[in-house]
Amino acid sequence: MIKTITLNTAKMPEMVEFFGALGIPMKAMPVNKGTVAYRGNFSEVEICLLSIPKKDRLATPDLSFRLQIENISDVMARLRKLPQVQILMELQELPFGKMAVVLDPEGHSIELTDA
Numbered sequence: 821m822i823k824t825i826t827l828n829t830a831k832m833p834e835m836v837e838f839f840g841a842l843g844i845p846m847k848a849m850p851v852n853k854g855t856v857a858y859r860g861n862f863s864e865v866e867i868c869l870l871s872i873p874k875k876d877r878l879a880t881p882d883l884s885f886r887l888q889i890e891n892i893s894d895v896m897a898r899l900r901k902l903p904q905v906q907i908l909m910e911l912q913e914l915p916f917g918k919m920a921v922v923l924d925p926e927g928h929s930i931e932l933t934d935a
Contacts, residue, residue, distance in 0.1 A: 826868040826869075835858075835869050839860055841898040842887065842889060842932075844867055857871070881928050883929070887933070896910075896932070905923065906923040908923060917934045
């Protein structure tokens, strides 16, 4: 079972806002290594954000994961308002339920499915 997903980011305010829009409130946590960390819980998985700039960007997302969320239509409405979020696939009804795909402010592909 996955317990924590840690993402390095040079865009901390945008990433905190992104996960907040997903319904995952992020809280600042002290870190001894001179960086800033935010943590939030999504069900039983902890999401951790570390303020570490990336040196190179890939042409394709270097991380992709799927989250099953409540009120997906409301979440998508909040995400559309965030200028750093790119909608790759609008909310669609698929055989297994509703799904959308977005890129977070760092370019990670996040699949969202209805709970």
